[in-house]
Amino acid sequence: DGGITQSPKYLFRKEGQNVTLSCEQNLNHDAMYWYRQDPGQGLRLIYYSQIVNDFQKGDIAEGYSVSREKKESFPLTVTSAQKNPTAFYLCASSIQGATSYTFGSGTRLTVV
Amino acid sequence: SQQGEEDPQALSIQEGENATMNCSYKTSINNLQWYRQNSGRGLVHLILIRSNEREKHSGRLRVTLDTSKKSSSLLITASRAADTASYFCAPTQAGTALIFGKGTTLSVSS
Numbered sequence: 328d329g330g331i332t333q334s335p336k337y338l339f340r341k342e343g344q345n346v347t348l349s350c351e352q353n354l355n356h357d358a359m360y361w362y363r364q365d366p367g368q369g370l371r372l373i374y375y376s377q378i379v380n381d382f383q384k385g386d387i388a389e390g391y392s393v394s395r396e397k398k399e400s401f402p403l404t405v406t407s408a409q410k411n412p413t414a415f416y417l418c419a420s421s422i423q424g425a426t427s428y429t430f431g432s433g434t435r436l437t438v439v
Numbered sequence: 440s441q442q443g444e445e446d447p448q449a450l451s452i453q454e455g456e457n458a459t460m461n462c463s464y465k466t467s468i469n470n471l472q473w474y475r476q477n478s479g480r481g482l483v484h485l486i487l488i489r490s491n492e493r494e495k496h497s498g499r500l501r502v503t504l505d506t507s508k509k510s511s512s513l514l515i516t517a518s519r520a521a522d523t524a525s526y527f528c529a530p531t532q533a534g535t536a537l538i539f540g541k542g543t544t545l546s547v548s549s
């Protein structure tokens with residue numbers, strides 16, 4: 328079945344460590360996105376990529392980095408520069424244009 | 440990219456009642472989408488209405504779009520406990536990423 332997979336589901340990180348969240352899709356979608364969601368809040372856009380080897384910053388890119396070496400994969404690295412990384416992270420993908428998004432089931436990151 | 444503003448922020452109803460939530464936005468759009476999020480899960484796409492459409496139905500969902508007022512509404516008829524979730528609207532412009540507001544949290548009690 329086609330879909331989008333985020334792993335791990337839960338992730339714990341010590342302060343000062345970088346951590347990478349995985350996002351893989353087999354939908355043959357061109358575009359992929361990362362969002363952050365805090366309790367009771369909406370989704371805030373971190374980064375997005377509309378084509379391989381290209382990506383754009385969203386509203387809250389500081390402290391995060393991404394790569395898009397393959398169409399299927401869009402990993403997000405939460406760096407030690409991110410002051411408040413504890414949150415729920417959602418990855419999504421879509422075909423190009425003003426179309427619907429398919430979301431993964433999310434990764435909950437906790438800094439301990 | 441532009442963000443939709445959902446209203447109300449929270450809505451509590453009994454099973455069998457209808458639930459209506461609204462969305463306002465600021466600039467012209469290609470289409471408008473509605474998504475549902477169950478607690479602790481990813482968003483699920485519900486319905487997309489194009490800018491030249493005024494109303495669209497999908498099962499128990501009815502969406503309206505008024506581009507002159509820059510607003511949309513989502514009606515869920517005969518609500519069930521399983522409809523308990525947060526609902527987000529996403530005004531969509533080609534070539535830009537979707538921006539989501541805080542959503543409407545719907546609670547349906549049996």
